[in-house]
Amino acid sequence: MSRLDLLIVGAGPAGMAAALAARRHGLEVMVIDDQPTPGGQIWRSVEQAARRDDILGPSYVEGRAVAEAFRASGVIYQPGAQLWQLEPGFRAFVSRNRQAQVIEAKAVILATGAQERPVPFPGWTLPGVLTVGAAQILLKNAGQIPAGPVWIAGSGPLPLLYAVQLLRAGGQVAGYLDTTPAGQWRAALRHLPRALCASGDLAKGLSWAAMLRRKAPVIRGVIEIEALGDGRIETLRYRTADRATATVEANTLLVHEGVVPNIHAALSLDCTVAWDPAQDCYAPIVDRWGESSQVDLFVAGDGAGIAGAKAAQLRGELATLRVAVKLGSTSEDAAAVAARPIRRKLDRELAVRPFLDALFRPRPQVFAPADKTIVCRCEEITAGEIRALASVGRPGPNQIKAATRAGMGPCQGRQCGYTVTRIVGAAQNRPPAEVGFFHIRPPLKPVTLGELAALHQPAAP
């Protein structure tokens, strides 16, 4: 295959919008995505799930038209494709149908979206404990819900939305453990006026909360949770800020403490990242078009900082505009004109974030799990082991990784990276921005010898 104009990684809102814009500019563009169908997580399985539209609601249904336009656009689309290495220039090593291939492109847009923030607590590895996002994906992809009453523990809009969708679907909520720290609305309040002018979504959120309160017990100020059981969760223990503890029967527990950008691909290319104190995560530093510190490498959508699906689409369009300028298919002036209305809409979308970030800031316990808690799910390394090492000398995350194997398993630190950073920071009295994150090196996903054997140079089909 000859060198593409543009390779887009991810077929969610940002990736699809970027691809559609690229086709409008006549660029030769390929989209690779690890899911079998377009939509990303927010619109997962949107092409197939029409019968669940009433349950999932209009912001989900909106994705169907986008996916349809995407399919019809003439973009080269490779679903079920895993990117495991990206080299400057660019050469992307991708596995698909058990075959590795090399894709060359003049520019790359990473539209890899977000993942849920890891929430380590004792028992979080037990079967029956899933993320809220996982449960929502099961509803979208398979039309399935927890078989019995489910416990939901967490903070943010997603657990509220899922609880409402579950109730609409005829499911039961055993209890909703709200982990949002009590006084946080005060910090959020000063951002409220701006958020209110900009968005109707807040009213939606309030109506979800009201519906939930009518249908399920809501317990506020939960600071600690623990799942217990033999081979699967059987009981759930929780503690509230006023020291009350309770132990309840549980066969499913869904947890969620916000989302963080997927930055592994950007990190592997040494893109400069910065700690975002408002969102408690790292995000790549990008210019106003989304271009990273690496020339011609763009990051669009939640992968560049959490802002939601609408903002992701707009950021995808902006990135493509800049790519089109750089490849000579539009002028600087035309792009500046085209960008103006997009940026106006983007500002409106971003206006609600400071309020949401302040209101749903994760409770401190998320970053300081008890010693017995498994932090690295792959290698089964506990918080205690990491903590003990972190206070001897001043090891950084990479030394902790070398000494314990935390972060060396197949997930490559996607589940333990932030926790290691925070435990090291707490032990050494250093802010996370100074501690840093694991070095990320290829392969970004495990790749088999069989796949490597099939690897040909770019001239091959």
Add this chain to the structure above:
Amino acid sequence: MFRKLHEPEAGALTIDIDGVPAMAEPGESVAAVLLRQAEPWSRLTPVSQSKRAPYCMMGVCFDCLADVDGIASVQTCLRPVCDGMRVARQIGKRTIGS
């Protein structure tokens, strides 16, 4: 652990999980089917032999790894079912390269 909201429609297919036939629908992931079984787990960890089940459903936790059609360590949350697929829960050490 999970249940489907609807009866399987035309086009329902069957996959085999450790010798037990399981109903599935086109488009859904292998992990979704696993979570509907009486034994909803996907793998035993190499270190402590603990049971793990699909956790994130978006490809970032690797707890859904299982053997699919003879290939070890497949992320079942990313793999759509197809008729006659053979799934084996993964016991112990992850093997790469088979």
